[in-house]
Amino acid sequence: MKAYIGLFLITTLAACGGNTSHETSDSSMAATPEEVQYDTSLVANRRDPVCRMPIKAGIYDTAHYQGAVLGFCSSACKDSFLLKPAAYTLVMK
Template identity: 55%
Template sequence: MKQLTIAACISLSSLVFSCTNAPKVSTEKVADSATTMPKEVKYSANIVNNKKDPSCGMPVRAGILDTIHYNGKVIGFCSAECKADFTKDAAKKMASVEWK
C-alpha cells in the first residue's frame, strides 16, 4: 500500500509540474490586420490625366488611392468614396475635371 501511495504521489506531482510548464494560450482577441484594415494602394500622380479629384477637388499630388478609366483617360481619386461619387454621374463630373 505504501508503494502504491508513493507511485500515486509521483504521478500526481509530475502531472502538476507538466501542466504548469505548458505554454500559455492567450484568450485575448487579436485583430487580423488583413481583414480589418483595407489595403492601401497609392498611385503616382504621373499616371493619371487629372490635376484634382473631380469629386472633392483635392490635388492628386496629395495622394491617389483609387483610379478609373473613363473615355480613354485615367482619373485619380483620393478615396473610394470619391470614386463612387464620380461614377454616380460621371458625364456631369467629367465637365469639372481639371486636366493636366
C-alpha cells in the same frame, strides 16, 4: 499581481486566436483600397473631380473614363463620379 499577468496573457492569446507564431497568410496582409497609393504621373487629372482635392496630395483609387485613367482621393469620390460623371468637371494635366 501574478493574477493580473496571467489574465493579461490569457486575454492576449485569446485575442490572437492562440496563434503566437506571428505568421500570417498573404490574404491577411493584402492592402485595402484606402491603403494603396498610386503614382500621380500615371493619371490624367490634377484634381479629384468630386472633392477637388489636388491629386498630388495622394491617390487612393483610380478609374478609367473616356480613354483616360483618373485618380481619386478615396473610393467614395470614385463611386460618386462613376454614378454621374457628366456632373463633374475634370482638371486634366
